Amino acid sequence: MQAAAKLAEAFSRAGTGPSEKDARVEEARRAGTDHEALLNALPIASAVIGRTEDKRLLLVSYNQKFADAVSSSTCTAGIQAEEKACLQTGPIAELLQRFFDGSDNAEELEFRDGEGISARYFRIKLAPLPARRKCDGPRCLLSLVDRTVEVQAERALRAEMLRDSLTGLPNRLAFTDFVEKAGEKSAGELEHAVLVVDMLRFSRINESMGSLAGDELLITFARRLISALRAGDLLARTGGNEFGILVTLRRGIEDALAAAERIQDVMTAPFKLSELEIRVECAIGVAIMQKDQDSEELFRNAQFAVKQAKVAGKPQVYEPKEASAARRRFSIETELRRALDKDQLKLFYQPLIDLQSGEVAGFEALARWHHDDRGEISPSEFIPVAEESGLILTLGRWAMDRAATTLAEWDRKAGETLPVYVGVNLSAIQVARDDIAGIVQSALRTHGLNGDRLTLELTESSIVQDPLRAQRVFEALKALDATVAMDDFGTGYSSLAYLQRLPIDVLKIDRSFVTGMMVDPDSVAIVRAVLSLAEALGMSTTAEGIETVELATTLATLGCASGQGYYFAKPLEPDAALEYWKGRRKA
Template structure:
């Protein structure tokens, strides 16, 4: 029996009875006429327990009476149907701290002290119209209820219970949610967008400080996503993002939030962690979840992601700053290599600021024409004569002077600025090579080597860009050498093979740069239409000193010979190194032993001298 043990309940007139009657659409005056003991003078109306139960059972709204200990004193027939919980089970619920999930209007979990009936019990004041969501036990759907909680005191004025009315607003809330989703959800993946993520992050930071746990952000950026867009299509890229979003959901707890911030960037918010190790476990789970290839239009597509982790330290943590910290850590991870994870530490902020400033200066440098090319001679080791040059970009900063390439090339690659910069290098090198071929003719013609970055090589317009530069410079395609590193080619060997075949069809020479430092498959190497292998400086340094280096260089030269390729050794700094390479029948060399990279004017002087080494 859910009614009280006593045969009757004393209701202070005008407090709870009036609220319930108003919710039922009757009114206090009508009830007073029915029971007849008046209310103007503060008199009380005595209701029989069974009569009260019968009355509240007629109400179209749910009614619950909860005592100070959280026990259920009374409920009507409507309440179980609204909550999706059988009447007998409701009596077993500890309402002070119910076991089932209860959320607020924004979808966040409600703390026990914020539940309407607990607030009314703790403050002694009426709590009106609080919207809560309760997961129905029978269907698993969310029931949305507008809850009003009214404390009830006994004749002596002591609070004994709280009477709650539950009004079903599910239909109204569902309509609101549908409208809200249009503004707070990503249209492509249906994940929360940045606005919703920041709102939930703000709440999480406050909750974590109260609970003495941490909230953390995991910032994710897909590696080589641009390759999918450029090589397969933007539609394929969208399909990949949808599948990635689905896998991310599968790696997380229901209470965690994963959002798409834009492009190929995602963020995960997780709460109640005790240390950074918990965050690393989530990151590792995500890495494993993305390891299986994605099926995009019948093609197997592999992707990894770079991740940065930042953890809130207190309630004073600003959400925007925490997200920024996680993004800074992600960029640090990306710089370390694909699939890396980095934990934010405060020292990264200074580096991030310097990086941001450098990026702005780099963009302006392109607009202002602050870049120049220097040219390092490539020398034939059998003739000792200049057979070509390698074009190397230099940045003449208006305040700092010459900025070393190591300080800006990797940043240009990360930001995508390497594509317009690489186009400028290609056009300027071709223009200079064309001018020199006419001013300093040679037989055979000297070649111009131009380095192609990873982003350039993946860019769909690269072939047309190269051909346009050759046409504008009136340069023979057979005098251009494109240098591509071994690691770039092996990222997507099949796509690389097709691009290289196209270049070869125009008689453009191809060089594998830094050969021996990466991993390449010999089965692919024999299929690549490569003209030259370039031996990395690290092997040349050990010639005559390190038997292993000498053996590696000899093996590379032998391999090139068997495949019909030439060999260029870079980083030659001593006569002894040059002699060793001549004995090994290496074709070409470059390095400080011959010349440092030279300005255009100095290179022209050298060409006029036609030196022999």
């Protein structure tokens, strides 16, 4: 009630006692009675204020609403005009003086009466009134608006906007505010950290047990998180199954990792939902607050660490280098999309040599990308990005058509159907999501090629992910007379059952075994085993990574059918590959 009391005092105290009233003040007071009917007709608390020549402020007239508003203070019991003709100094008097002086355009004043939940909020508005006579001083209409209900509604709405309705915790917006305030208080040292906790498998639980069970799990999960926090740490629900924690650091990063460990400890006990007991794991990412760091950036850093934690299986601390690599991958994705649209990639062809005759048996098509600004971008960098983003489907279709186009062009230039094939690599994602057989059939028909001119190279992972689909794809390719090769054999999840059941024609021995043959007896043993297995199953073999004549000779002696590597040739452009074939062809 302080502001109301100040207002009451401002309108209740005379600048001089009743015995010192001058005639002009009394005359102004009597003139104010003419306004009472008009003021009483107004729907808000209002009063007419005048000013004398010596700049004293006068309460000329007022309505009952104004009297009620002012008299609500415990400091006064109403307005007695004959005792309260002048205004004291204070923010209201200063506003009125500036208004009458015309020193600024201030026509409103906001102020609060009291503290806490009992506080009242007012707005004073001023409007000029014409003088009754030339000898009168300036006057204005003062309106007093009680905004208490409005302010309380705004606060309630804001509180609702900053609260998660399910758990009662602060939400993402409130958490950002907390982080910003913590950053303002930080002196630049590692004083705070943000932890992002992601509940794993929540979507599966929600789908299988229903949204009510999912809500119950979220509430229980939040309670356990609270039990793992220290005094001063702050918890918020920042997403569907994501929670943010602002941790105060006293011992640096050790405190953040200790908080992550406590969280994992409280999650070890199973959660009881209905009659079921479910163990829920979580991924935790940690980001340390730096000086003048944006709160949103800090939160994103913690989210990035969560993604790494899901892969690593343990809490991860944000590392700028990892984030830079992620940004580069994203940049490569964007550039790769443009490069595919503008046909800026090329296929190079690495010869596959018949180790017995020395002639070229075929070529492996390898994608190459020369970026105008970045230079050569390695396939080991852009192929994983293509697989992650789904661009591998577009890239795979392009490679298949380009390889078939090159084969047809070689035949045209040679004037005959060349006795060579081209191997095209297929990704596990292509096998799972694309119509591989349809793409191959279209490429063969478009360029007038037989199926045996193409070899489709698949890794073991494409088989393991969905064996039944892989079998259907392999059988469809064999129906087109295409050759099927298992690439990088021995490095993945090899299974004799797959080799026996699937129509595989060629096993490609991974370079990691080939390059170590001359110094590692185990590598020799593995190569011998693969060659024996292929022979038993009626399959051909190709060795990758042949770098020396000794390797080529040894593999030929062991019975390997073909090989490729820099000893023979690096990947070549189409015209150079054709010339290479001609150069090794025996009359």
